Amino acid sequence: MSNEKTLGEVLRQQGVTRRGFLKFCAATASLMALPPAMVPRIAAALENARRPSVIWLSFQECTGCTESLTRSHSPTVEGLIFDAISLDYHHTLQAAAGDGAELAREKAMEENYGNYILVVDGSIPLANPGFSTIAGISNLEMLEETAKGAAAIVSVGSCAAFGGIPHASPNPTGAVAVSDIIKDKPIINVPGCPPIPVVITGVLAHFLTFGSIPELDALGRPLAFYGKSIHDRCYRRPFYDKGQFAETFDDEGAKLGWCLYKLGCKGPTTYNACATTKWNEGTSFPIEAGHPCLGCSEPGFWDGGGFYKAISMPTEDLTRTAVYAIGAGAAAGIALGAVNRARKARAVKAHEKVTIDDLEKDS
Amino acid sequence: MMDAVSTELRVAAGEQLTLNVEPLLHEIRHGLARLLENAVATTIDLRGIPLAPGEEARIIKVLGTGEVQAHMSALGPSEIMETRFPGVWLVTHYNSENEVIGKFIEVCDMPQILKAQAEDIREGLAQLTAQLA
Numbered sequence: 001m002s003n004e005k006t007l008g009e010v011l012r013q014q015g016v017t018r019r020g021f022l023k024f025c026a027a028t029a030s031l032m033a034l035p036p037a038m039v040p041r042i043a044a045a046l047e048n049a050r051r052p053s054v055i056w057l058s059f060q061e062c063t064g065c066t067e068s069l070t071r072s073h074s075p076t077v078e079g080l081i082f083d084a085i086s087l088d089y090h091h092t093l094q095a096a097a098g099d100g101a102e103l104a105r106e107k108a109m110e111e112n113y114g115n116y117i118l119v120v121d122g123s124i125p126l127a128n129p130g131f132s133t134i135a136g137i138s139n140l141e142m143l144e145e146t147a148k149g150a151a152a153i154v155s156v157g158s159c160a161a162f163g164g165i166p167h168a169s170p171n172p173t174g175a176v177a178v179s180d181i182i183k184d185k186p187i188i189n190v191p192g193c194p195p196i197p198v199v200i201t202g203v204l205a206h207f208l209t210f211g212s213i214p215e216l217d218a219l220g221r222p223l224a225f226y227g228k229s230i231h232d233r234c235y236r237r238p239f240y241d242k243g244q245f246a247e248t249f250d251d252e253g254a255k256l257g258w259c260l261y262k263l264g265c266k267g268p269t270t271y272n273a274c275a276t277t278k279w280n281e282g283t284s285f286p287i288e289a290g291h292p293c294l295g296c297s298e299p300g301f302w303d304g305g306g307f308y309k310a311i312s313m314p315t316e317d318l319t320r321t322a323v324y325a326i327g328a329g330a331a332a333g334i335a336l337g338a339v340n341r342a343r344k345a346r347a348v349k350a351h352e353k354v355t356i357d358d359l360e361k362d363s
Numbered sequence: 364m365m366d367a368v369s370t371e372l373r374v375a376a377g378e379q380l381t382l383n384v385e386p387l388l389h390e391i392r393h394g395l396a397r398l399l400e401n402a403v404a405t406t407i408d409l410r411g412i413p414l415a416p417g418e419e420a421r422i423i424k425v426l427g428t429g430e431v432q433a434h435m436s437a438l439g440p441s442e443i444m445e446t447r448f449p450g451v452w453l454v455t456h457y458n459s460e461n462e463v464i465g466k467f468i469e470v471c472d473m474p475q476i477l478k479a480q481a482e483d484i485r486e487g488l489a490q491l492t493a494q495l496a
Contacts, residue, residue, distance in 0.1 A: 018480035020437035023456050026476070027465040029408075036406035036467060235415035238382060275413050281462040282410065 007208070008047035021047075028209070031202045033224040033273065045209045052208065053112040054119060055105055055146055056090035059139040060132050060166045060175055061122030065157040066092050068194035069201070085204060088116075091134060102135050109149050117207060118150035118185075120178050123159040123166045127174030143181060152186045152213050153178060156200055158296055161189035161220070168302035179220065186213050189220035193296035196277050199225045219299065221271065230267035230293050233275035236260065249290070260287060264308040266295030384418050388425065391451055394470035398450055404471035419466075426451060426468075433477060439464075443474055 005013075011021055025043040029036055058066070070093070087093070088108035089101070096104055108116060120143065125131040129138035137145075147153060155178045158164040166175035179187050190203055203222055206214045214222040231237060239245070239259040246253035246260055254263075261268070267275075270293050274285040287293055292308070295301045387407065394405030409419060427447035435441040439459040445452050452474050456465040 017437055018482040019435065019476055022476050022480070023435075023438055023441060023465075026467065027456055030410055030465045030467075033411060036408050039406075233413040235413055235418075276411060284416075288416065 005051060006047065007049045007051065010051065028205050031198050032206050032209070032214075033202065033277075042209055045211075049208050049211075051086045052151075053086045053088050053108050053116040054204075055088055055108055055116055055150075056093075056119040056121070057134075057139075057142060057146060058090075058092060059120065059122030059124050059143070059160070060173065061157065061159050062165075063092060064194040065121040065200075066090075068197050069156075085117075085208065088112075098135070102137075105146070109146060113149040115151050116149065117204070118146055118153045119156055120153060120160045121156045123163045123173075123175035123177060124181060125166070125173035125175050127172070131173045140181065143178065147182045147185055150185055152188065152207065153182060154188045154190060154200075154203055155179065155220075156190045157195055158191040158193045158299075158301065161191040162299040164193065165302050167300075187220055188213050188216065188222060190225075191219075191221065191297040191299075192272060193294075193301070195297070196225075196273055196279065198277055199273055217271070221297075225273040225277070226271040226297065228271065230270045230272055230275050230287070231265075234267055234287055235275070236287060254290060257290075260290075260292040262310050263292045264306065264310055265292035266298070266301070266304065266307075266311060267293040269311055270295040270298050272297040383412055383414060384421055387412065387422060391426075391448070391468060391470060395448065395450055398470055398472075404469065406470075407468040409466040409468060423453065426453065435476065441476070443477055 008021070011024070016024070022039070022043060025039050025046060026036065028046070029039050029042050032042075034042070086108075089105040091101055094101060094104065122132075122139075124139045124143055126140065129140060132139045134142060155161040159166060159175070160178050163171075163175050163177045163180075166173055167177075177189075179189070188203055190200055192199070199222075202225065203214065206212075206222070206224075214224055217223050217226055219226075231240070234240075236257060236259050239257070240261055244253060244256075244258040245262040246258045247262060248254065249263065259265070265287065267287065274293070275287070278285045278288070294307050295304060298304075390405075390407060394407075397403045397405065409422075414422075429445035429447045429449065429451075431443075431445040433443040435443060439457045440461065441457065442455045443452060444454075450470055450472065452469040452471065454465075454467045454469055454474055454476070455463060458464050
């Protein structure tokens with residue numbers, strides 16, 4: 001554990017110049033979705049920031065969140081943020097195994113009691129503790145024990161934040177989110193299946209920079225990344241406003257890049273940074289690749305009624321949406337779904353190609 | 364002069380998807396005016412703005428290339444380029460794998476990152492002094 005060093009000292013030891021540090025700060029501001037004018041403040045704070053101890057617990061999960069994180073732009077500025085924390089326990093990434101691994105967790109908890117950050121990915125089964133254990137310790141027991149000395153908890157991924165896929169009906173393991181169990185610690189939810197890698201590091205960078213948790217929305221998500229809906233920041237939004245929709249995945253509308261609302265896009269009800277931060281080193285995001293948003297950063301996204309079914313009710317201002325719907329010449333709600341199905345059926349007949357009907361089991 | 368430039372840069376509505384291109388160019392224009400009148404710099408994070416495929420390229424094309432182009436090597440390469448509008452700079456930071464980690468439009472006399480930094484000068488002085496001792 002080397003959390004006695006400041007980040008400035010760590011970077012200088014690595015031969016990073018002041019210019020390099022300023023570049024690091026500019027990229028970090030961008031990472032945290034903060035305005036560039038904040039760079040001098042970030043530089044001053046990061047210079048003197050001390051490496052926090054981080055304990056990462058993985059419960060009922062697929063390791064997709066860790067995969068997302070470790071494959072992001074490596075080695076990069078985010079990598080430096082990981083140099084800037086002391087990752088004392090992560091059973092997928094650490095070299096130690098068995099008793100040695102558990103000793104590392106216990107040592108980190110003891111030495112940094114009250115100050116470490118606890119990161120959790122995966123949901124916690126309550127139906128039977130034996131459904132998921134680590135070193136013979138149930139997930140519930142390990143979470144409760146490790147949370148006691150944590151300064152804050154970061155629930156990474158939709159499973160830790162909202163229960164995710166394990167929580168999907170019929171929820172055979174009785175899976176719950178971290179926030180269903182821990183009530184006395186600040187919890188930052190970073191949902192997504194997986195979350196955008198830089199959003200994970202951005203949250204850690206915020207804690208590192210300001211020593212506090214970022215401003216959160218009603219679902220405990222950082223507003224900097226989850227403050228706007230995918231729909232509001234989508235480059236295809238003007239097509240929605242003009243009532244231009246793709247009806248199938250291979251019609252003219254799809255080829256022209258029109259709005260995917262009728263193909264089941266959950267952008268209007270989904271809050272995440274995909275439309276601006278994007279994926280794969282900022283290359284694109286699902287809608288840019290021609291696929292509707294699945295809404296993976298929202299609670300219960302797996303039980304939302306079908307990925308390829310148009311959402312029936314708008315979540316935003318009804319008057320505005322009504323204007324859009326009139327502009328589109330389309331009925332809203334359930335009627336819209338029926339119209340879609342009829343159009344899809346016609347398209348299938350005409351094209352004899354794969355459409356959303358083929359993908360949607362029950363339509 | 365400014366009107367002529369503005370007219371020249373006006374982007375036809377059909378050429379932009381998000382409608383963010385022209386407002387961004389206006390923000391740059393206001394930034395230049397602030398720089399001239401009040402010596403206040405402006406920085407725009409291009410990755411924080413929703414842009415459709417091709418729109419960033421459109422902005423960069425409109426801004427063009429000016430007299431100064433600098434390459435920096437610190438935590439991976441960086442390119443600092445003055446556009447054809449003096450005082451408007453395009454700063455692109457890459458990581459060591461040449462992936463873009465930041466892209467900014469800076470409206471200023473000279474981007475701060477180009478200047479030699481006091482800490483680095485101090486270290487360089489110590490090294491040179493040691494070498495000559």
